[in-house]
Amino acid sequence: MSGYAGSILVIDLTAGESSSIPTERYREWGGGHGMGSALFWDLCRDKTVSGFDPGNVVTMMTSPLAGTLAPSASRCEVQGIGVQSSPEWFTRSNFGGRFAAMLKSAGWDGIAVTGAAKHPVWVRIVDDRVEIRDAREDDLWGLDTWDTQTAIWNLEVFKETTGWRAVERGKSGRTTAHSAIVTIGPAGERRSRIASLVHDAGNAASQGGFGGVLGAKNLKAISVIGTGSFRVADPVALLNARLEAKENHFADPDAEAMPTWERFARGPAPDVGFPMPEAVGSRPQACRGCIGSCRARFSDRFGNESSEVETSFYGPVTQAQRDADPDHRTERKAADLAQRFGLDVYELDRGLHYLRRLLVAGVLGRGKQVDIDLPWSEYGSDAFVDRFVRMIAAREGAGDAMAEGFWRAAQAWGRLETDSADGTLEYPYWGVPAHDHDPRAESYWGLGSLLGDRDINEQDFSALTFEPRAAWAEIRPSAIGAREAVAIVAGRLEPYIADESALDFSEANAYSEGVAGVTRWHRHYTRFWKQSALYCDYRFADFHTSLEPGHRGYTPVGEPLFWNAVTGDSLTFEQGLELGRRIWNLDNAIWTLQGRHRDAARFAPYIHRVPLKRDPADPYLVPMRTGGAQWAFRDAAGRTVDERAFEGLKTAFYRLEGWDPASGWPTRATLEALNLGPVADALEKAGRLGGAGSAQ
Amino acid sequence: MSPGPADPTLRALGRERSRREFVRDMGTFGVFVAVAAAGVDLFVLPDDVLAVKLSAGYLLVDSRKCSGCMTCSAACSIVHHGVVDDSRARIQVEVNPFGAFPDDIRVFQCWQCKDPACVHACPVDALLPDPVTGVRVVDPDRCIGCLSCVLACIRDVSVPCWDDAADAVVKCDLCADTPFWDEEGGIDGSRACERVCPMNAIRFTNELPREITDYAPDLSGPGWKLNGFRDVAR
Numbered sequence: 068m069s070g071y072a073g074s075i076l077v078i079d080l081t082a083g084e085s086s087s088i089p090t091e092r093y094r095e096w097g098g099g100h101g102m103g104s105a106l107f108w109d110l111c112r113d114k115t116v117s118g119f120d121p122g123n124v125v126t127m128m129t130s131p132l133a134g135t136l137a138p139s140a141s142r143c144e145v146q147g148i149g150v151q152s153s154p155e156w157f158t159r160s161n162f163g164g165r166f167a168a169m170l171k172s173a174g175w176d177g178i179a180v181t182g183a184a185k186h187p188v189w190v191r192i193v194d195d196r197v198e199i200r201d202a203r204e205d206d207l208w209g210l211d212t213w214d215t216q217t218a219i220w221n222l223e224v225f226k227e228t229t230g231w232r233a234v235e236r237g238k239s240g241r242t243t244a245h246s247a248i249v250t251i252g253p254a255g256e257r258r259s260r261i262a263s264l265v266h267d268a269g270n271a272a273s274q275g276g277f278g279g280v281l282g283a284k285n286l287k288a289i290s291v292i293g294t295g296s297f298r299v300a301d302p303v304a305l306l307n308a309r310l311e312a313k314e315n316h317f318a319d320p321d322a323e324a325m326p327t328w329e330r331f332a333r334g335p336a337p338d339v340g341f342p343m344p345e346a347v348g349s350r351p352q353a354c355r356g357c358i359g360s361c362r363a364r365f366s367d368r369f370g371n372e373s374s375e376v377e378t379s380f381y382g383p384v385t386q387a388q389r390d391a392d393p394d395h396r397t398e399r400k401a402a403d404l405a406q407r408f409g410l411d412v413y414e415l416d417r418g419l420h421y422l423r424r425l426l427v428a429g430v431l432g433r434g435k436q437v438d439i440d441l442p443w444s445e446y447g448s449d450a451f452v453d454r455f456v457r458m459i460a461a462r463e464g465a466g467d468a469m470a471e472g473f474w475r476a477a478q479a480w481g482r483l484e485t486d487s488a489d490g491t492l493e494y495p496y497w498g499v500p501a502h503d504h505d506p507r508a509e510s511y512w513g514l515g516s517l518l519g520d521r522d523i524n525e526q527d528f529s530a531l532t533f534e535p536r537a538a539w540a541e542i543r544p545s546a547i548g549a550r551e552a553v554a555i556v557a558g559r560l561e562p563y564i565a566d567e568s569a570l571d572f573s574e575a576n577a578y579s580e581g582v583a584g585v586t587r588w589h590r591h592y593t594r595f596w597k598q599s600a601l602y603c604d605y606r607f608a609d610f611h612t613s614l615e616p617g618h619r620g621y622t623p624v625g626e627p628l629f630w631n632a633v634t635g636d637s638l639t640f641e642q643g644l645e646l647g648r649r650i651w652n653l654d655n656a657i658w659t660l661q662g663r664h665r666d667a668a669r670f671a672p673y674i675h676r677v678p679l680k681r682d683p684a685d686p687y688l689v690p691m692r693t694g695g696a697q698w699a700f701r702d703a704a705g706r707t708v709d710e711r712a713f714e715g716l717k718t719a720f721y722r723l724e725g726w727d728p729a730s731g732w733p734t735r736a737t738l739e740a741l742n743l744g745p746v747a748d749a750l751e752k753a754g755r756l757g758g759a760g761s762a763q
Numbered sequence: 764m765s766p767g768p769a770d771p772t773l774r775a776l777g778r779e780r781s782r783r784e785f786v787r788d789m790g791t792f793g794v795f796v797a798v799a800a801a802g803v804d805l806f807v808l809p810d811d812v813l814a815v816k817l818s819a820g821y822l823l824v825d826s827r828k829c830s831g832c833m834t835c836s837a838a839c840s841i842v843h844h845g846v847v848d849d850s851r852a853r854i855q856v857e858v859n860p861f862g863a864f865p866d867d868i869r870v871f872q873c874w875q876c877k878d879p880a881c882v883h884a885c886p887v888d889a890l891l892p893d894p895v896t897g898v899r900v901v902d903p904d905r906c907i908g909c910l911s912c913v914l915a916c917i918r919d920v921s922v923p924c925w926d927d928a929a930d931a932v933v934k935c936d937l938c939a940d941t942p943f944w945d946e947e948g949g950i951d952g953s954r955a956c957e958r959v960c961p962m963n964a965i966r967f968t969n970e971l972p973r974e975i976t977d978y979a980p981d982l983s984g985p986g987w988k989l990n991g992f993r994d995v996a997r
Contacts, residue, residue: 230920321984
């Protein structure tokens with residue numbers, strides 16, 4: 068099995084034992100999410116338990132591509148029953164860095180964690196040796212995520228010779244690397260529902276609250292160091308594919324004009340929420356095997372490995388604060404706080420917005436309805452965000468409510484009904500925060516999130532919106548134009564959609580069967596290529612590029628090219644989509660067993676009632692057909708989601724998937740066609756098998 | 764008495780002045796060309812110091828441009844061994860995710876030293892300059908596994924490394940022998956690590972680096988700073 072290490076590690080924390088499963092048994096699922104869902108199906112006996120229950124099973128799976136030359140595919144997919152959403156769903160997140168590659172070097176394709184330890188423990192993996200150790204005796208419990216990792220490095224005393232650490236007997240069992248560690252911080256130890264898993268300085272699996280889940284399992288950290296090897300099927304094809312990708316699909320890192328909106332082509336440009344500091348040294352920082360790099364490391368260490376919302380959720384607000392901080396230390400220190408304490412930055416970001424609105428509304432403050440002791444007069448300072456993050460991580464005062472996530476905090480404060488109705492709390496579905504896409508403007512995003520388990524946060528179609536918005540900000544015409552941009556994507560989505568009209572983001576087309584088709588393609592594509600093959604969301608899907616005259620990106624050529632070179636398969640892009648459909652069906656079966664019904668898949672009321680806000684400085688530009696073959700990017704502001712029409716969209720989606728439109732449950736015919744007969748049996752036994760699904 | 768320079772290379776150069784000067788002069792005046800043409804790999808200087816033919820190629824690494832993706836080391840083990848094996852990669856990237864730029868990353872490539880301690884240390888002449896290119900290469904059939912070369916390497920992380928499968932030491936050959944690549948390697952061909960590096964932080968040269976710092980030149984192009992990166996240590 069080229070690309071695979073060969074074994075999956077099962078850690079039974081209740082028994083304090085570990086065992087292994089041959090990866091071969093799950094090979095049909097590809098890797099990552101597919102294997103994780105199948106493992107969860109097999110190992111989690113009662114899928115209706117809370118994520119905090121010892122019966123919950125957490126999987127951390129790699130891909131055969133991890134550690135190889137496949138670009139930007141060395142991620143680790145985390146799954147299990149999450150505790151962030153309301154209700155708690157079987158969910159996913161993933162993280163990059165070097166953990167996945169190191170795990171494979173140790174001989175493991177993934178880890179399944181079952182049960183719960185009686186006292187805090189951590190797991191030490193050295194190649195094929197697995198040890199469950201006492202986290203209190205080793206003084207790890209209570210440490211933040213960074214200190215935990217350095218403490219483990221200090222505990223791991225290897226014989227060092229000529230700069231190499233000898234971790235195995237014999238001459239070749241050596242490495243120059245530190246062990247790769249994924250850990251929870253103080254927030255996870257206190258079972259926060261918004262606690263993340265953190266690896267190295269800035270790789271976090273934050274959605275789902277898996278930090279709190281591992282906290283409930285009394286599992287502080289998993290450390291792995293590996294000195295072995297794994298095969299690739301066609302080394303020549305693999306290297307040549309990588310070289311071709313670099314030479315033809317990737318930007319010159321030394322070029323003066325770096326692509327700004329592209330995905331695969333985008334070079335080493337840290338995606339941080341501030342201009343790169345002038346007076347601080349920096350380098351690009353990449354995950355293992357990444358062709359680009361979206362983060363940086365700095366000479367003053369602040370903000371190492373953080374990017375995106377981590378670096379923008381907090382910063383100076385007054386001119387005096389900005390003038391005093393030309394190097395953007397405040398933003399970078401805030402990112403460090405989130406990483407060290409192990410908290411989800413989307414919750415912190417949307418949560419802070421929410422609190423500020425409540426402050427302005429006069430209901431927040433000492434002794435008021437929302438009784439929070441925060442130094443608002445110092446907002447924008449280091450001291451404020453330090454206090455804010457620490458009180459949540461430590462569950463101090465109002466931090467106890469906020470550690471449950473701001474949806475549940477609003478509930479505890481008696482404000483959920485009003486604030487989710489008027490949009491004061493921007494949590495559109497399942498009690499989780501909106502990411503950077505709004506279902507009022509992008510139907511497929513809302514539908515995919517509602518029929519799944521979380522905000523999808525999959526940027527595959529983002530060039531359709533971000534490129535024109537970047538053009539607007541830079542006062543230039545769109546680099547591609549709406550008509551060409553849509554035509555390129557439409558050509559890649561056949562046969563899921565009939566024609567490019569499916570990509571008309573106008574209000575008139577928001578509930579069409581075409582949108583259902585786009586959403587189906589997206590669910591299937593991401594389930595396999597993004598979450599099982601584990602290509603990074605920063606690079607794939609790559610529909611558009613400025614490097615080619617025709618503006619056609621690397622999708623659908625790149626994805627199977629590397630998969631097949633590594634595994635020896637002859638998998639087509641479309642077969643990958645079909646495997647994604649199988650995985651998506653298994654996921655829906657799990658949600659169905661957990662109690663999912665179509666009636667529960669509904670937006671927060673504000674999505675239906677409050678028009679999308681207009682922002683003249685940053686219009687929400689989306690492609691719309693303006694008549695005949697004419698297309699343009701137009702502002703989606705002012706729109707709401709029509710509740711009845713959206714129910715029709717759900718019905719169309721269920722029918723196309725071959726699910727029961729009355730319940731949203733999978734049907735036997737569909738499951739058996741996917742060779743998932745035992746899954747249908749389990750649903751039938753539970754009385755939750757769909758009845759009248761349309762044929763695929 | 765103050766300690767000598769921290770770098771073993773400097774210590775060695777200071778101790779063996781006559782050899783250093785000889786090698787420098789030979790490089791300067793091109794005498795080594797004649798030596799290479801005669802097929803002589805090692806020869807004895809008048810003061811009984813063994814001199815070694817210069818390599819005709821060198822890898823230079825600008826570790827300040829390195830993103831730490833380790834694609835170079837993965838490519839190295841793939842083209843040489845057909846597998847991903849960080850422990851057998853002939854270029855090592857040491858990363859401290861919590862470190863401060865530029866010390867958070869150190870890259871260890873073989874310097875093809877003009878005065879190679881690894882060659883001198885080998886008791887069975889299994890590690891010698893290639894007769895044609897001068898690249899320091901291992902003959903696995905002669906290697907007895909004593910690891911003397913590994914211990915002798917002057918870099919902080921030894922670049923020769925042990926290969927259980929081959930039952931011999933392996934080290935950078937500038938991709939002269941890459942059974943899992945269809946391109947010509949070596950000094951007249953391609954080097955996998957150099958080609959694959961997405962940051963263009965590795966460059967090949969035929970010129971002997973004069974100083975240790977010459978092995979780590981500034982390889983940034985005009986756009987590097989415009990893209991946000993600063994070479995400021997603070």
